[in-house]
Amino acid sequence: MLRQGEIAFDAGEVFGYFIYEPATSELVGGGGLPRWIGPGGIEIGYWVRSDRTGRGYATAAARALTEAAFDHLGVDYVEIHMDQANHASAAVPPKLGYLLDRSDDTSEILTSGQTGHGWVWTMTRERWRTIHRGPSS
Numbered sequence: 468m469l470r471q472g473e474i475a476f477d478a479g480e481v482f483g484y485f486i487y488e489p490a491t492s493e494l495v496g497g498g499g500l501p502r503w504i505g506p507g508g509i510e511i512g513y514w515v516r517s518d519r520t521g522r523g524y525a526t527a528a529a530r531a532l533t534e535a536a537f538d539h540l541g542v543d544y545v546e547i548h549m550d551q552a553n554h555a556s557a558a559v560p561p562k563l564g565y566l567l568d569r570s571d572d573t574s575e576i577l578t579s580g581q582t583g584h585g586w587v588w589t590m591t592r593e594r595w596r597t598i599h600r601g602p603s604s
């Protein structure tokens with residue numbers, strides 16, 4: 468997994484990271500920026516170890532990845548996709564100011580409990596700057 472991650476990172480296909488908990492230095496999750504959507508945009512994905520959910524780690528990771536996407540990848544927008552049954556994941560983007568853009572009825576069902584219907588949340592560069600840094604920066 469690490470080797471594949473390095474190859475994908477160096478090829479500019481998926482910029483993946485791990486999440487470490489400051490208090491324990493333990494690996495508690497991961498996140499990344501896969502180039503799965505069209506030019507000008509990038510997607511964010513995240514996961515958190517089941518015994519460490521509910522502590523804001525996914526939200527912190529999504530915040531850092533969004534910032535990195537606009538600062539270092541030159542994209543105009545960032546999207547976060549999830550199945551409509553994934554309420555915990557869907558709680559993350561609105562906390563950062565993402566707007567619910569559309570539903571996606573082409574989502575693949577990868578595990579039981581998924582509906583095959585997705586939500587797509589979007590953040591533009593302008594909105595991010597306005598919300599998180601102020602309009603003049």
Ligand SMILES: CC(C)(COP(=O)(O)OP(=O)(O)OC[C@H]1O[C@@H](n2cnc3c(N)ncnc32)[C@H](O)[C@@H]1OP(=O)(O)O)[C@@H](O)C(=O)NCCC(=O)NCCS
Pocket residue numbers: 512513514515516519520521522523524525526527548549550553554555556558559562
């Ligand atoms: C989704 C996931 C990443 C969330 O990680 P997390 O670190 O717990 O996320 P955060 O703590 O930053 O925020 C989660 C929010 O969801 C809320 N939440 C949790 N379970 C929920 C539920 N069943 N219904 C509604 N909201 C829920 C929490 O209350 C929290 O919101 P709050 O801060 O306003 O209280 C984690 O559950 C996970 O790894 N799931 C499996 C992998 C996955 O689904 N990844 C996303 C694929 S799109």
